[in-house]
Amino acid sequence: MAEWQDPHKLTEGEFLDQVHSFEFWFGTVEGYLHDRPYGFDAETEEIEMDDRRKDGLITTLCNYCIGETAALEASSGMIAFAPDRASKIFLSTQVADEGRHLEVLLHRLSMLGVRDPEREIEARANKSLLRFKERLLEFVDSRDWEAAVFAQNVILESLEFTVFRTHAQNADPITKQILQGIVIDERRHMGFGENDLGRRLILAPHTHDRLDRIKRELDSLVLTTFKQTLGELGLEGDEAPDLASDYLGAVARLGF
């Protein structure tokens, strides 16, 4: 078998079959998860953190767990009404990705001394994020593919993509590696959502207005959530990155 293959020579159908497959996912995660149990190099040493920083990190990670659980429950639920087999298979890789994210974040919480993560997550949950999760799962329960892909793979994933990348720049070495691994997965999820919706909006432009209403409803919930998250990380004022940039870029490409 050839050592390499030019991806740009594939036909569009071959490309989509390739990137939505388990085989592709398998070859991809092998590259960055090998020898990194629970998402980081086991040799990495924990740094000293004062109580305030540690507490802020725990609150942040608890809320990341809520986001990842929402994505896990939504992506698994979406398999049942995905429009084609390739999307079902892609979503199953996303389900495993989201499950892994949840697991590595829970593991990190236990490293930080959290004994009962389920209780801790409940106690530290951000209300806007819980409301977002509720809405997302309503879209899934009503088998509304466009709304679910938009809410999950465009809105939630692109905001997580930005927040995790930003957080990774300022995080302790262990959390940093965990977040960097998650960001790589988010690229696939985000790209799937944007490309799927982009194709649909061309074929059914009337969907645009409905999704625009959903966007306006959910924007504030997610932006509030992540603004608060950055506060917990001590990244406020001038230091705070432009959270909305990636998200706004994605929705602008989709015509919103």
Add this chain to the structure above:
Amino acid sequence: MNDTLINQPAGEDRPRQMYVLEETGFKEVPKKFRRFYRKWGGPSDTLAPNEVLCPVCKIVIRSLQELRVGDKVYCMPCMSRLIVQEEGGRLVARVNY
């Protein structure tokens, strides 16, 4: 990123420059596709004529040949299909849904 040139440019209707791609340390796609992508170094990162930035996931897409307007490329890390266009005198990729 400087890949090895296979032939040199010669005038306006010159044939495209061809490149030999080496591994870039990028590991976020299956092995056989890895040399076609690399991480972006931020706004100060100068792209080679065979490279274009994916607007969706900010990964540099690489080709075996010099890219020109209208070329179709794929971003495997985020699964986007892209068309090369010119904007402000430089090549950019636009998502083709």
Add this chain to the structure above:
Amino acid sequence: MTNFLSGYSIQKWLESCPQGYLEDTVYGHEAGEKEPEGLFDNELLREGQIRSTCNLVLGERAALAASSGLVNCAPDYKSKTFLATQTLDEARHVEIFTQRLFDLGVSPADLEDTLNEFGNPHLVKFAEVLLEKVDKGDFVAGVVGQNIVLEGMAFSVFEMLHAGAQEDNPKFAHTLSGTIADERRHVGFGENRIGALIKQYPEKKAECERMQAEMSGHMLATFASAFKEGEASNEEARRLQKEQGKESHAMYHGVDLAQADTAEMEAVLADTVLKEFKTRLGRIGLEYQSPIAA
């Protein structure tokens, strides 16, 4: 519960599956392995393989729908993450068996028509009983149906197919051995997790037992028609072996699959699966029910 569930973590799954027995495989088998040449020269043999593979695809599609649906109603994070790995396992099975249909000459455009033509209607009914529980968000019945009944059946069917393919079709045998390794985790989770939940919710017992009886009935009907439909192709394979002077002995639970007639094969498979159900259900505190005739 926490300790036993740590054995079903995604980390463990990564180490044992993509970084373990699936490493260096392509669609579940070694790179370069092909279906035996003889299959393509004999339409009866090829059709027999397509027929059985269609039912594998349909079974795995049901398992994918069920395991993904169960993530949402799982009562704890660790069960959710395990079911996330199971969802991916099932999607992989759908993919590799679908790929086998392509390798056997089915064109992608004809895939759904081929599945409709060769898919066993009793298997569809078997899946419907399970998916009804999943749709209702019934985690206990859903896991009993999926991880004990469906997976228990799949486990034995794969083992039988594996025994039959080992000598004549290493490609298919390798594909199956990876799926068997996956099923081991799935049945293990089902038994261990549900054992605790049945103790917690004894009122669920009757409903789960009824479902097992119904599913078992559809399963037996599936076996009966599948073996009947496969009879001609089996006979043809034996005739060819005889003609070529080959002698093979593929043993499955004491039965020589190369010599036994289809009734014997059906009986040994049904007997093995039902005995397994009985043992597993007993261990988790459920009483095995005789199949309800479909």
